[in-house]
Amino acid sequence: MKVVSVKNVSKFYGQKQVLDNVSFDIEEKEIFGLLGSNGAGKSTITSIILGLEKQSSGNVVLFEGQKKNLKKRIALVPQSTAFYKDFSVEKNLRFFASVCGLKSKQIKPRVKFLMSWLSLEPFKDVKAGHLSGGYQRLLNIACSLVHDPELIFFDEPTVGLDPKMRQMFWLKIQDLKAAGKTIIITTHYMDEAEKLCTKLALMKNGKMLVIGKPRELISQYGGIKVMIFNITGGVKKEDIQKIRTVLNQFTVISRDELLFIPFEQEHTFEKVIAVTEWLMKKGYNISSSITKEPNLEDVFLNITGEGMKQQE
Amino acid sequence: MKLFDIIWKEISLIKAQKIAIALIFLYPFIVVGLLGSAFTGVDISRMNQIKIGFVNNLNFESEIVDSLVTSYSNLSITQYDNEDLLRAGLYNKQVISGVILRGDAPNKQLKVDLLYDNSNLLSSRFFMEIAKALIQKTTSDYAQKNLGRIWTTIKAFGSNIDEEIRNVEDFKSQLSSAELALDDLELKLNAVEYKEGDVNSVRASFNKFKSEYESLKGPLAQNKETLKKLPGQIDEASVLISSIVKNLEYFDSVLLQDSDKNLLNEQISHLNSINSKMSKWKSMSLQLITITEKISDETSEINKSFSKVDAIFEKATLGARSIEEVKELIASARESKITIESKLDSSSALLSKFSKELVEFSKIDPKVLAQPVIFYEGKIYNVDPFGILVSNALVVVLILTCMLLTSIIFIMEKTENVTLRLELSPTSKFILFLGKIIGQLVIALIEAGIIFVVAFAKIPLPFSILGVTHLGFGLVTSANLFELFLAVVLVSLTFICLGLFIASLVKNQSTAILTSLLVIVPMLFLSGIVLPLEFMEPTMQLVSSILPMTLANNLLIGLIIKGLTISQLWFEAGLLLFYSLLSFGVVFFKTKL
Numbered sequence A: 001m002k003v004v005s006v007k008n009v010s011k012f013y014g015q016k017q018v019l020d021n022v023s024f025d026i027e028e029k030e031i032f033g034l035l036g037s038n039g040a041g042k043s044t045i046t047s048i049i050l051g052l053e054k055q056s057s058g059n060v061v062l063f064e065g066q067k068k069n070l071k072k073r074i075a076l077v078p079q080s081t082a083f084y085k086d087f088s089v090e091k092n093l094r095f096f097a098s099v100c101g102l103k104s105k106q107i108k109p110r111v112k113f114l115m116s117w118l119s120l121e122p123f124k125d126v127k128a129g130h131l132s133g134g135y136q137r138l139l140n141i142a143c144s145l146v147h148d149p150e151l152i153f154f155d156e157p158t159v160g161l162d163p164k165m166r167q168m169f170w171l172k173i174q175d176l177k178a179a180g181k182t183i184i185i186t187t188h189y190m191d192e193a194e195k196l197c198t199k200l201a202l203m204k205n206g207k208m209l210v211i212g213k214p215r216e217l218i219s220q221y222g223g224i225k226v227m228i229f230n231i232t233g234g235v236k237k238e239d240i241q242k243i244r245t246v247l248n249q250f251t252v253i254s255r256d257e258l259l260f261i262p263f264e265q266e267h268t269f270e271k272v273i274a275v276t277e278w279l280m281k282k283g284y285n286i287s288s289s290i291t292k293e294p295n296l297e298d299v300f301l302n303i304t305g306e307g308m309k310q311q312e
Numbered sequence B: 001m002k003l004f005d006i007i008w009k010e011i012s013l014i015k016a017q018k019i020a021i022a023l024i025f026l027y028p029f030i031v032v033g034l035l036g037s038a039f040t041g042v043d044i045s046r047m048n049q050i051k052i053g054f055v056n057n058l059n060f061e062s063e064i065v066d067s068l069v070t071s072y073s074n075l076s077i078t079q080y081d082n083e084d085l086l087r088a089g090l091y092n093k094q095v096i097s098g099v100i101l102r103g104d105a106p107n108k109q110l111k112v113d114l115l116y117d118n119s120n121l122l123s124s125r126f127f128m129e130i131a132k133a134l135i136q137k138t139t140s141d142y143a144q145k146n147l148g149r150i151w152t153t154i155k156a157f158g159s160n161i162d163e164e165i166r167n168v169e170d171f172k173s174q175l176s177s178a179e180l181a182l183d184d185l186e187l188k189l190n191a192v193e194y195k196e197g198d199v200n201s202v203r204a205s206f207n208k209f210k211s212e213y214e215s216l217k218g219p220l221a222q223n224k225e226t227l228k229k230l231p232g233q234i235d236e237a238s239v240l241i242s243s244i245v246k247n248l249e250y251f252d253s254v255l256l257q258d259s260d261k262n263l264l265n266e267q268i269s270h271l272n273s274i275n276s277k278m279s280k281w282k283s284m285s286l287q288l289i290t291i292t293e294k295i296s297d298e299t300s301e302i303n304k305s306f307s308k309v310d311a312i313f314e315k316a317t318l319g320a321r322s323i324e325e326v327k328e329l330i331a332s333a334r335e336s337k338i339t340i341e342s343k344l345d346s347s348s349a350l351l352s353k354f355s356k357e358l359v360e361f362s363k364i365d366p367k368v369l370a371q372p373v374i375f376y377e378g379k380i381y382n383v384d385p386f387g388i389l390v391s392n393a394l395v396v397v398l399i400l401t402c403m404l405l406t407s408i409i410f411i412m413e414k415t416e417n418v419t420l421r422l423e424l425s426p427t428s429k430f431i432l433f434l435g436k437i438i439g440q441l442v443i444a445l446i447e448a449g450i451i452f453v454v455a456f457a458k459i460p461l462p463f464s465i466l467g468v469t470h471l472g473f474g475l476v477t478s479a480n481l482f483e484l485f486l487a488v489v490l491v492s493l494t495f496i497c498l499g500l501f502i503a504s505l506v507k508n509q510s511t512a513i514l515t516s517l518l519v520i521v522p523m524l525f526l527s528g529i530v531l532p533l534e535f536m537e538p539t540m541q542l543v544s545s546i547l548p549m550t551l552a553n554n555l556l557i558g559l560i561i562k563g564l565t566i567s568q569l570w571f572e573a574g575l576l577l578f579y580s581l582l583s584f585g586v587v588f589f590k591t592k593l
């Protein structure tokens, strides 16, 4: 089932075009990642899907056009916390459960479940405002999920969290996927997107640049690997020229003790061996070496064009 | 430097709050401007707003009444025929305070009933004080005038009395000198009892007699001998005449004619009468002879007495002169008596005038001079004056709590993103607003309940704290409690909706508070709670009369003090409901939820 179907959506704020003919579909049980630099239009399209904003043109179809109880099937976990700071954890959850249409009998077990699932049980009587930042974010998720929605939007869910908490968030999101939920995440963290998302969309200046599975995107747009050798005393200039001929490629760069050698993905292995052998034969002392694999970040930088600027 | 940076930071932060900064600078202009334009002319030109009604129950002419009407002509003073009409005028606000003049007599203490409208306490008491001051002034002027009259009278009497005392002293000395003079006079009168003039005239006739006597003396002596011959001669003549008669009688027989006989008889009788006269003459001459004899005999004696009489006359003249002197003395004594009398007359006139004035003054009750007027204050609605405070307190407290709390919480929900969550929730916007408004209403009702408990309760304290012996005010009102409840709900609802409206316009709590206050404070001043409405420009009075706060205040005053029902206060109630629905409607359709 196409949970979300966005077709040719454009949005103007006055004269300013924020979304330019954006189209994409999100299937059931997908974790859909919306990537894009700041101001790309991620929040805007999210708002339009949620019905918080109206598109200037184009249309959005949810659950293949089923309108019944739409609001009960959708949830947003906003980036900044949204609950009553003066209410206790439990009171917040109970209130939002009630507002989201749960019957009074359903509220108690649901709240209990969410608290234990998100490790909020020990803080149930603590005022929300007194929770640490991380737990406030957990409560924020809990508040959004009181009505057990099918489609969940996470807006930059892990910003400002410590690594342990991030891991936990990821686990929880995967729990949700396992429970059959469809999830849309906007994020700036490429590792997060790569790890979590089953599908990614990359936006820039209101335009949808690419959509695809993470692997596909990396192999398609991730570009080259880079081998970096740390050589004691550095490499002589004439030797660099020789390495170029050995490898039959132009780009070999030396900076102080570091030697950068980019590779096409297919020939990596042979070339690494060749260079290593040649250097050792020449009597260079390789103190360390690493290979940098292309990842989503490279995809991002390459596609948005911002990576090129950095390399120059 | 650090401090400077912190100061600059603070100012910059304030500067960043665009609406706040606008309010900070607009606020004084708005408040001062609004109040300024509303109350420009709390001066003479506004005095005609001071509407005072009065009833003259004095059954005598009083200048107080006249001066009340004339000398304060710039006030709007209306005279009513009786108290009922005055009260009616107060009820329908033709006049704002009332004065009833009572008094038994012109010079008795004036009694004044002051009536104030305790549903319009501020203006009414204010105007009542003005009326009171006016009456106090005219009556004390009157008392002062009386006192002045008494004072000038006493002063005039005081300066005259010195002269009176001098006059009396004069009178005394004059009397004693007159007494001496009269003593003298007494002596002199004892000696003499005649006048010099009498003496002189007597003396003159005496002297005339004396000189005639002297002049007679010589001829008498000379003719003495001739006189002695006179009787013999008379006898001779008489004999002759008798012989003639006899001869004539002879002729009678001779004469034939009767006419001749008659003529002869006539002659004969004529001669007979002469003869009888001759005999009288003879006796007279005989007497004259004897007198002449006597005069010549007593001559020496008369002469002797003449000199004696002269001496007597001398003395008599002296005596008469003394009498003149005494008369003069008496005359002068009479004159001084007259002056003394006239002086005494003026004194007595003065005294009688003074005593008359004292009688006049005695009619003036001394209390009038000390305290010319006694005031009795009364309210036209039979509810304690602080009843209005209950209403005012309710309105002020409700507007503050309802508006501020509602707007603060509405903004808080917005800034804490809860609004976003609620917007996404399946609960309808109407239910969300309804819940919000009812929640606020509950707080407002609790608030109002506390005020009512304080107002209605009167719990004696076991001991007095700072002179307070009771808890609560013991307000008694004829208001229907259910209607009162409805009114409080309506008022709260209006303020809550206004709070929502303000909150929907602004972005953060501080601006919401500032904006709310910007609305509340001028409204407070224009609602008649703080300043008397009657001093406002008429157009501003009109504006004021449709301000929610004024309406709320009037509604509650109508119920609590005037004992009206909500249906009688349909204008206030209706307009409040209209404001609620209008602001709620605007917020409802403006807010995405």
Ligand SMILES: Nc1ncnc2c1ncn2[C@@H]1O[C@H](COP(=O)(O)OP(=O)(O)OP(=O)(O)O)[C@@H](O)[C@H]1O
Binding pocket: A013, A016, A018, A036, A037, A038, A039, A040, A041, A042, A043, A044, A045
């Ligand atoms: N209410 C608005 N009025 C005018 N412009 C807006 C409004 N909301 C967003 N924008 C503009 O639309 C563009 C897209 O904003 P959006 O918030 O969708 O970006 P984003 O991809 O979510 O960015 P970020 O990653 O920083 O959250 C931005 O340039 C932003 O300035």
Ligand SMILES: [Mg+2]
Binding pocket: A042, A043, A044
């Ligand atoms: Mg965003």
